[in-house]
Amino acid sequence: MRLFDETHAALKYDFKGKKLGNAEIFDKLSNRDSKIRKAAADSISKVLGDNIRVFTLVTNVLAKDKSTEDKWRNFKAPLSSRNLSNLVEDEVVDALISTVKRNYPKLSHRYFKWKAKQLGLKKLEFWDRNAPLPDAHDSYIPYEKAQKIVFDAYNEFSPKIAQIVQKFFDNRWIDVGPKDGKESGAYSHPATVTEHPYILLNYLGKTRDVMTLAHELGHGAHQYLSKEQGTLLADTPLTLAETASVFGEQLTFRSMLKNEKNPARKKAMIAGKVEDMLNTVVRQIAFCDFERGVHVGRKKGELSSDDIGKIWMQAQKDSLGPVFNFRDDYKYYWSYIPHFIHTPFYVYAYAFGDCLVNSLYAVYLEKPKGFEEKYIEMLKSGGTKRHKELLKPFGLDASKPDFWQKGLNIIDNFITQLES
Numbered sequence: 001m002r003l004f005d006e007t008h009a010a011l012k013y014d015f016k017g018k019k020l021g022n023a024e025i026f027d028k029l030s031n032r033d034s035k036i037r038k039a040a041a042d043s044i045s046k047v048l049g050d051n052i053r054v055f056t057l058v059t060n061v062l063a064k065d066k067s068t069e070d071k072w073r074n075f076k077a078p079l080s081s082r083n084l085s086n087l088v089e090d091e092v093v094d095a096l097i098s099t100v101k102r103n104y105p106k107l108s109h110r111y112f113k114w115k116a117k118q119l120g121l122k123k124l125e126f127w128d129r130n131a132p133l134p135d136a137h138d139s140y141i142p143y144e145k146a147q148k149i150v151f152d153a154y155n156e157f158s159p160k161i162a163q164i165v166q167k168f169f170d171n172r173w174i175d176v177g178p179k180d181g182k183e184s185g186a187y188s189h190p191a192t193v194t195e196h197p198y199i200l201l202n203y204l205g206k207t208r209d210v211m212t213l214a215h216e217l218g219h220g221a222h223q224y225l226s227k228e229q230g231t232l233l234a235d236t237p238l239t240l241a242e243t244a245s246v247f248g249e250q251l252t253f254r255s256m257l258k259n260e261k262n263p264a265r266k267k268a269m270i271a272g273k274v275e276d277m278l279n280t281v282v283r284q285i286a287f288c289d290f291e292r293g294v295h296v297g298r299k300k301g302e303l304s305s306d307d308i309g310k311i312w313m314q315a316q317k318d319s320l321g322p323v324f325n326f327r328d329d330y331k332y333y334w335s336y337i338p339h340f341i342h343t344p345f346y347v348y349a350y351a352f353g354d355c356l357v358n359s360l361y362a363v364y365l366e367k368p369k370g371f372e373e374k375y376i377e378m379l380k381s382g383g384t385k386r387h388k389e390l391l392k393p394f395g396l397d398a399s400k401p402d403f404w405q406k407g408l409n410i411i412d413n414f415i416t417q418l419e420s
């Protein structure tokens, strides 16, 4: 892992006469100019390709080590040990993976076909995946306005949760803007159960930042409500840790969408949301599929860079669909994803969380009455219950494929809106 981390951190990418680091070069893949995206992709491919033997060796060693340990501990499948630590049964995760894969054509294939049309292209290259849409220009949203948007969205759903949200604003539990020496990103830290959570943001006034505020306040409210379980049980398992945050984002997104009158911006908002969802659901399941291929393959013997590249390309072709060209050098792109090295099969938890919230949201849309109390009870229980007991009051069961389908239909509906 250290060899991976240090090699990866030291990579420098040539770009228009400059040497760029990882964050800067990957950011160029979402540039508005396709020439810049392509130049960035060329440079990334070159650097990853030059280092692929090291990454292949690291992957082989770690996968072999894992398979030995799995054998000793009697784990049935490569995913089983992760499932155990996530407090979720193998069948539930299998149902999630197979349902998402069955929906690839209806979701990602369809969306990217639509996206290609928007960009005026017949075929997409892998560097077009994150290309911004032509009319996705963002207007600046001051923080005070963001507070109001998020508060109103929560308040419409649950005045009780909105009151907790208000506490964060009134008591200054949020560090809002970027400043010198402050770390990047955003999170909500529960601190201790006798105190209250703190939120770190780097608010810059984009729509994305408003969503992040809603997201972290979801975590914050969840942590605030589960305090009563005490230090050992307040924390939720990974698969449920993103429930309140993603749910809060969904509420805020819907309310912003309702208030947006400009049809072009409305379209851009829906497309952005669909892309986010595809990145968390479809892409992470494709990652998981790739990992499974690597770990199963490694059991039979050492894998070459070509073997791993083939498994990667297949998983990408399956998930992204026929509108993509898949230039050969895309075969190196598995090698920059640290989750594969650090925490095998971590990735499906993102898909799990997102689909679970979508299913929950679908229940809320069908029957809003009585939902709020059940939802608050669920957040309060922190880490005391498994997902089966937690979801039971909502009439949901994650081991059934129709549970996951319910969640995926929400993405499907958004794509239908875009197409019309």
Ligand SMILES: [Zn+2]
Pocket: 215, 219, 242, 245
């Ligand atoms: Zn989160």
